[in-house]
Amino acid sequence: MAVQEIPWTPEDHYNAFITICGEAPAGKTGRLAGVPVAVKDNISTQGIRTTCGSRILENYIPPYDAHVVTLLSNEGAAIVGKTNMDEFGMGTTTETSAYGPVLNPVDPTRVPGGSSGGSAAAVAAGMVPMALGTDTGGSIRCPAAFCGIVGLKPTYGRVSRFGLIAYANSLEQIGPMARTVRDVSHMMEVITSVHDPRDSTCRAQPYTHIPQSDIAGMRIGVPVECFGEGVDLRVAESVRSAIGVLEGLGAEILECSIPSMAYALAAYYVICTSEASSNLARFDGVRYGPDVDVKKVWHEAYRDVRMAGFGTEVRRRILLGTFALSAGYHGKYYTKAQVARQNVCRDFTRILSDVDVIAGPTMPTLPFRLGEKTDPLSMYFTDILTVPANLAGIPAISVPCGRVDGLPVGLQVMGRRFDEERVVDVAYAYEQEVQA
Amino acid sequence: MKTIIGLEIHCQLTTATKLFCGCSTDYQNDPPNTHVCPVCLGLPGTMPSINRRAVEYALRVAKALHLEVPEVSEFARKNYFYPDLPKGYQITQYDKPLAVNGYFEIEDDGGAERKIRLTRIHLEEDPGRLVHKGGGDRPKYSLVDYNRSGIPLIEIVTEPDLRSPKEARRFINRLRTILEYLGVFDGEREGGLRIDANISIEGSDRVEIKNISSYKGVEKALTFEITRQKNLIRRGLKVVRETRHFQEARGITTSSRGKEEEHDYRYFPEPDLSPLMVHGWLEGIDLPELPTARRDRFMRDYGISLNHARTLTGAIRLADFYERVARELEPVFAATWVADTLLGEVNYRGMDISEVRPEPFIDLIRMVAEGAVTDRSAVDVLRIMLDQCMEGRICEAPSEIITRLNLGKTVGDDYAEIIREVISANPQAVEDLGSGRKEALNFLVGQVMKATRGRADPLELGRLIMDLLKEEGV
Numbered sequence: 003m004a005v006q007e008i009p010w011t012p013e014d015h016y017n018a019f020i021t022i023c024g025e026a027p028a029g030k031t032g033r034l035a036g037v038p039v040a041v042k043d044n045i046s047t048q049g050i051r052t053t054c055g056s057r058i059l060e061n062y063i064p065p066y067d068a069h070v071v072t073l074l075s076n077e078g079a080a081i082v083g084k085t086n087m088d089e090f091g092m093g094t095t096t097e098t099s100a101y102g103p104v105l106n107p108v109d110p111t112r113v114p115g116g117s118s119g120g121s122a123a124a125v126a127a128g129m130v131p132m133a134l135g136t137d138t139g140g141s142i143r144c145p146a147a148f149c150g151i152v153g154l155k156p157t158y159g160r161v162s163r164f165g166l167i168a169y170a171n172s173l174e175q176i177g178p179m180a181r182t183v184r185d186v187s188h189m190m191e192v193i194t195s196v197h198d199p200r201d202s203t204c205r206a207q208p209y210t211h212i213p214q215s216d217i218a219g220m221r222i223g224v225p226v227e228c229f230g231e232g233v234d235l236r237v238a239e240s241v242r243s244a245i246g247v248l249e250g251l252g253a254e255i256l257e258c259s260i261p262s263m264a265y266a267l268a269a270y271y272v273i274c275t276s277e278a279s280s281n282l283a284r285f286d287g288v289r290y291g292p293d294v295d296v297k298k299v300w301h302e303a304y305r306d307v308r309m310a311g312f313g314t315e316v317r318r319r320i321l322l323g324t325f326a327l328s329a330g331y332h333g334k335y336y337t338k339a340q341v342a343r344q345n346v347c348r349d350f351t352r353i354l355s356d357v358d359v360i361a362g363p364t365m366p367t368l369p370f371r372l373g374e375k376t377d378p379l380s381m382y383f384t385d386i387l388t389v390p391a392n393l394a395g396i397p398a399i400s401v402p403c404g405r406v407d408g409l410p411v412g413l414q415v416m417g418r419r420f421d422e423e424r425v426v427d428v429a430y431a432y433e434q435e436v437q438a
Numbered sequence: 439m440k441t442i443i444g445l446e447i448h449c450q451l452t453t454a455t456k457l458f459c460g461c462s463t464d465y466q467n468d469p470p471n472t473h474v475c476p477v478c479l480g481l482p483g484t485m486p487s488i489n490r491r492a493v494e495y496a497l498r499v500a501k502a503l504h505l506e507v508p509e510v511s512e513f514a515r516k517n518y519f520y521p522d523l524p525k526g527y528q529i530t531q532y533d534k535p536l537a538v539n540g541y542f543e544i545e546d547d548g549g550a551e552r553k554i555r556l557t558r559i560h561l562e563e564d565p566g567r568l569v570h571k572g573g574g575d576r577p578k579y580s581l582v583d584y585n586r587s588g589i590p591l592i593e594i595v596t597e598p599d600l601r602s603p604k605e606a607r608r609f610i611n612r613l614r615t616i617l618e619y620l621g622v623f624d625g626e627r628e629g630g631l632r633i634d635a636n637i638s639i640e641g642s643d644r645v646e647i648k649n650i651s652s653y654k655g656v657e658k659a660l661t662f663e664i665t666r667q668k669n670l671i672r673r674g675l676k677v678v679r680e681t682r683h684f685q686e687a688r689g690i691t692t693s694s695r696g697k698e699e700e701h702d703y704r705y706f707p708e709p710d711l712s713p714l715m716v717h718g719w720l721e722g723i724d725l726p727e728l729p730t731a732r733r734d735r736f737m738r739d740y741g742i743s744l745n746h747a748r749t750l751t752g753a754i755r756l757a758d759f760y761e762r763v764a765r766e767l768e769p770v771f772a773a774t775w776v777a778d779t780l781l782g783e784v785n786y787r788g789m790d791i792s793e794v795r796p797e798p799f800i801d802l803i804r805m806v807a808e809g810a811v812t813d814r815s816a817v818d819v820l821r822i823m824l825d826q827c828m829e830g831r832i833c834e835a836p837s838e839i840i841t842r843l844n845l846g847k848t849v850g851d852d853y854a855e856i857i858r859e860v861i862s863a864n865p866q867a868v869e870d871l872g873s874g875r876k877e878a879l880n881f882l883v884g885q886v887m888k889a890t891r892g893r894a895d896p897l898e899l900g901r902l903i904m905d906l907l908k909e910e911g912v
Contacts, residue, residue, distance in 0.1 A: 168483070
């Protein structure tokens with residue numbers, strides 16, 4: 003493949019990037035020939051340091067590319083930089099990054115959302131046309147909503163996770179973020195084009211869809227829970243009017259209920275912290291990362307490296323997860339969370355056998371001010387509308403649906419497993435209608 | 439006081455590649471950290487993909503040992519920190535193992551066949567290996583070698599059905615034999631087999647012994663531990679429920695109380711691997727001929743004794759060796775030479791039968807069969823051959839050794855002179871023989887043999903002595 007070097011030295015006003023490559027090789031042919039693409043810094047890139055937003059991986063340079071990165075490169079894309087993020091994806095604001103917070107390009111006094119805040123800001127600021135994010139409990143959709151762009155969390159098992167530095171394996175997916183639904187769809191095509199046997203949880207089902215705006219006759223469910231307590235009334239109003247637009251396009255709107263949503267958030271935080279406590283055990287300073295003091299006994303050296311390398315939120319979640327899995331509490335927390343997860347899955351299966359997609363707000367609020375969310379619990383609560391899709395493993399997209407006081411609001415559309423196509427169509431139909 | 443023993447046996451499977459990546463398992467002669475990749479080093483972002491062959495090997499064992507394979511089994515993470523463990527957890531199986539409820543038969547101390555029940559078999563990955571450096575008993579630092587990281591292991595867990603250290607050793611030996619017959623295990627490989635033992639004296643608490651890594655070690659460790667526990671009980675003390683480590687070099691077990699023992703492994707299902715649904719594979723798993731079947735076939739086809747057949751099928755390489763010899767020579771004669779003579783010499787030297795080349799051995803005992811060399815000379819030649827082979831010297835052909843040492847059997851006439859001398863030197867023996875004491879002949883034959891350095895055939899010598907005495911009218 004012919005290669006060209008793309009010089010890329012932008013001003014990063016919003017701290018969207020942890021690493022800017024300066025010059026990036028790109029193909030002259032392929033579906034993304036010469037397109038600069040930003041990649042979230044928890045996705046492994048051969049020869050480009052990959053920090054996960056953490057001190058502990060400050061100097062870690064992966065010796066291999068994530069599967070999605072290989073696919074982007076094969077289609078000619080230029081990997082121009084690695085985007086800032088909440089440390090290991092643990093946050094909703096990108097403020098837990100060890101490399102400083104990302105500012106929201108729409109209003110730099112506000113957070114861009116998280117954890118893929120760097121990717122969202124890079125796209126929203128026009129630095130790159132598209133970026134990869136990852137979504138464990140809303141980490142693509144939340145920043146897409148807060149920055150006024152489009153972000154898709156694919157079905158669990160549609161995109162290879164090989165090379166994604168795991169936070170919570172059973173929940174997360176890599177997904178596309180861009181300014182338009184068409185670009186998101188295009189990127190989705192590329193990152194699912196070749197099946198990856200190295201991810202055993204990934205199915206060989208490439209996405210090869212061209213967005214269609216005809217949604218006449220489509221049945222759209224609107225759960226009452228998505229407009230319940232804690233949802234900003236102005237956000238609710240914007241989203242209701244967006245759903246009205248869809249109705250105007252011939253879709254049938256049906257009110258529905260997801261009773262299990264009451265337990266979804268608690269289940270999510272038990273599961274993701276449990277898995278994280280295990281995933282992050284490997285960061286011990288033995289094979290990579292900060293130098294270990296070899297004059298200490300190993301467990302003391304481990305403790306020191308991990309204490310210095312992990313931020314507060316990461317340590318909090320490791321402790322929570324370790325507790326939830328420990329003898330005597332395992333049944334009370336981890337096992338119970340799995341039961342709640344099953345209930346969420348059942349609810350979605352039931353509803354989605356009745357309707358084609360489910361629509362509602364992506365985030366219950368407008369973007370917070372930087373430093374506004376200091377209490378972890380109130381921050382966890384803002385994931386309430388995004389985590390159900392991760393628990394159920396279903397695809398979900400966030401598409402901008404107007405502004406309140408100049409701040410973007412996101413419409414979330416969720417669909418059946420491996421039915422990204424319909425989810426994309428609804429978002430596309432809405433986008434085309436309001437642009438026209 | 440009844441002794442109750444249960445074993446957990448970890449054995450490395452002989453797949454060509456590791457359990458969750460494509461790295462070669464053939465690292466024995468290579469430098470540290472040369473058979474590694476991002477997956478078995480546990481680099482961030484890597485994911486395991488299961489080695490199909492390892493699952494098939496484990497199922498082969500499950501089928502041979504009569505275990506049930508459930509519809510669904512599952513991998514789980516066993517979480518603990520240790521420098522040889524690259525991910526901070528080991529991928530193993532916990533509450534949904536690959537196979538459950540089996541058995542196999544061993545001989546008890548009285549020689550009767552007895553069923554030992556097997557609780558489960560599961561698959562797991564081996565961690566890396568620590569190499570302690572800098573000064574004998576108190577190493578200054580340790581290095582990690584990840585070549586072993588990700589080697590497939592099966593853990594076989596028995597019910598507490600074993601009753602003595604000897605029985606435990608027989609169990610391990612027999613298990614090893616079956617695993618080798620199944621083609622999934624190499625007993626000669628260093629560190630290929632590791633054993634934990636649970637042991638108690640009836641009515642007392644049980645103790646777990648970890649870190650037994652040799653066949654002989656099992657018997658030693660258990661014998662030590664039983665004595666220790668019985669002594670405690672005799673003195674009216676309580677056996678403490680604990681984990682003890684076997685110190686191979688000193689042949690003792692020592693308590694490992696303290697932090698190490700308080701592990702809470704926080705098991706949970708491995709989210710990066712789908713559940714295994716391999717019950718349906720069982721039908722397609724063909725078992726090779728196993729030791730008992732081969733033993734019976736040897737008796738039937740070669741007409742050899744039960745004892746010989748049992749010995750010869752006790753290790754797959756020995757059985758293969760015998761069959762090779764039996765193709766060329768009379769099988770019963772071959773069995774005697776392989777099972778009685780060769781095996782004894784090989785074991786005495788601590789060699790493995792695989793180090794012996796069959797062709798020269800066949801040449802040698804063919805000469806015995808043809809009468810070209812005596813049994814006794816042939817044993818001497820065999821010893822020389824084995825010594826040369828073991829010491830890595832140039833291996834002479836048996837015929838060369840025979841010529842060099844002039845061990846060829848000589849015809850009877852050459853001995854007439856010697857026999858006459860022996861007869862005249864031992865009048866008492868000659869008289870005893872004359873009065874019907876047959877043992878006297880053996881004595882005379884022995885004297886002649888001594889004088890001929892064993893080159894003569896004793897049967898022939900006996901005949902010659904009798905003839906000569908007759909001639910002389912004694």
